Amino acid sequence: MEMEERFEDGMLDVGDGHTIYWRSQGNAQAPAIVILHGGPGGAMNPQWAGLLDAQQWRIVLFDQRGCGKSTPFGELRNNGLADLVGDIEALREHLGIGQWAVFGGSWGTTLALAYAAAHPSRCLGFLLRGIYLARGEDTDWFLWDVRRVYPDVHASFLDAIEQAAGRRPACAREVLEFSGVPLSRFDAASTALARAWRDYESTLSRVNHDTQAEESDARTEEESSRAAIAMALLERHYMADELPPPALLPAVPRFAHLPCQIVHGRFDMVCPVDQAKALADAWPRANLLIVDAAGHWTFDPGVAAAVREAGKRLRTEMGSAQPAA
Structure with missing residues (x-):
């Protein structure tokens, strides 16, 4: 060809x-x-x-x-x-x-x-x-049940939501409920929560956490924050409002x-x-x-x-x- x-x-x-x-x-x-x-x-x-x-x-x-x-x-x-x-x-x-x-x-x-x-x-x-x-159980795993394997990482994720929302989630539904308003503000607190969401998912994604293995990222700090906001805001929106399909x-x-x-x-x-x-x-x-x-x-x-x-x-x-x- x-x-x-x-x-x-x-x-x-x-x-x-x-x-x-x-x-x-x-x-x-x-x-x-x-x-x-x-x-x-x-x-x-x-x-x-x-x-x-x-x-x-x-x-x-x-x-x-x-x-x-x-x-x-x-x-x-x-x-x-x-x-x-x-x-x-x-x-x-x-x-x-x-x-x-x-x-x-x-x-x-x-x-x-x-x-x-x-x-x-x-x-x-x-x-x-x-x-x-x-499915509901697939989303629940990511937001809540994975704490059985990553209790420390999950606790830090809940800490970030509590800091932004003033309330600590006690279940997957509350993760979505409490994070909605903070993520939609597009302010410093929103960015901090979005970064915590992004870091939570990134940590769960890797078996080997050697920083030498990280993919190259030439984004500026502003671009990185913008990407984190889009990820957290839209993931939360789909999980709360659009799923399960x-x-x-x-x-x-x-x-x-x-x-x-x-x-x-x-x-x-x-x-x-x-x-x-x-x-x-x-x-x-x-x-x-x-x-x-x-x-x-x-x-x-x-x-x-x-x-x-x-x-x-x-x-x-x-x-x-x-x-x-």
């Missing part, structure tokens, strides 16, 4: 007052794959594209509503799962792509499954890392004929691995690889290596699929 390298980016008006930022790169003649970032509110990470062979894919990334370069920043109105599914479809149409593969991580896997259920004919296959089925596992038969590669860290403390096993069990064409001694972090060496290989396998399974205009 002769490679025509292309890099494009732009802003797409998706309605409801929202505009999303997108970028496309890689081989313009190859099948497209859209990358769905985590969070919600995590924004795109161009390093994800580096896990894919740019000669074999046309790689599309975008910032979901309310985060990254999408506008308005931090907007919660008209920002729900159905809205994001609609944005994926609007972006596909805008770029003139007939069908594409879907690569999602964490919350991005939730969104990938919801998109597949709504638009199975537009999908070629799936690469999913760190499955989050967004319609059950995702019963929808699998709509797209079970398509190939799927699943990568999940065995010691994932954000999204326990039973979620990946449940999805694989429901999907005959899914291949599940559990990475030992790895957690939720995309760039854990074991997880990153597994994702690279899974991307190659997916491309092989798709065979000679070509981009349809």
Whole structure:
């Protein structure tokens, strides 16, 4: 396949007052794959594209509503799962792509499954890392039950909420209830709580906490704070107001004929691995690889290596699929 390298980016008006930022790169003649970032509110990470062979894919990334370069920043109105599914479809149409593969991580896997259920004919296959089925028990684990493994980290998280809200949560529901107003103020206290939320999730994501292994971060202090606010604000919004979604596992038969590669860290403390096993069990064409001694972090060496290989396998399974205009 002769490679025509292309890099494009732009802003797409998706309605409801929202505009999303997108970028496309890689081989313009190859099948497209859209990358769905985590969070919600995590924004795109161009390093994800580096896990894919740019000669074999046309790689599309975008910032979901309310985060990254999408506008308005931090907007919660008209920002729900159905809205994001609609944005994926609007972006596909805008770029003139007939069908594409879907690569999602964490919350991005939730969104990938919801998109597949709504638009199975537009999908070629799936690469999913760190499955989050967004059931009540999955959210409760992240907000509360994980304290059985990380009691000290969870206590510090509750300390930050108590400092910002004046009340200490006694259950997962109260974590969401008490943090809502402080996070929406966009002031110094909001930033402090958002950073605590971000640090809590980051700690749970890694098995190896060696600072030498941290991914490079060239953001300014302001950019880092802005990213933390988007993550905490939108995660809290979705967990409190949008989840759980319609059950995702019963929808699998709509797209079970398509190939799927699943990568999940065995010691994932954000999204326990039973979620990946449940999805694989429901999907005959899914291949599940559990990475030992790895957690939720995309760039854990074991997880990153597994994702690279899974991307190659997916491309092989798709065979000679070509981009349809």
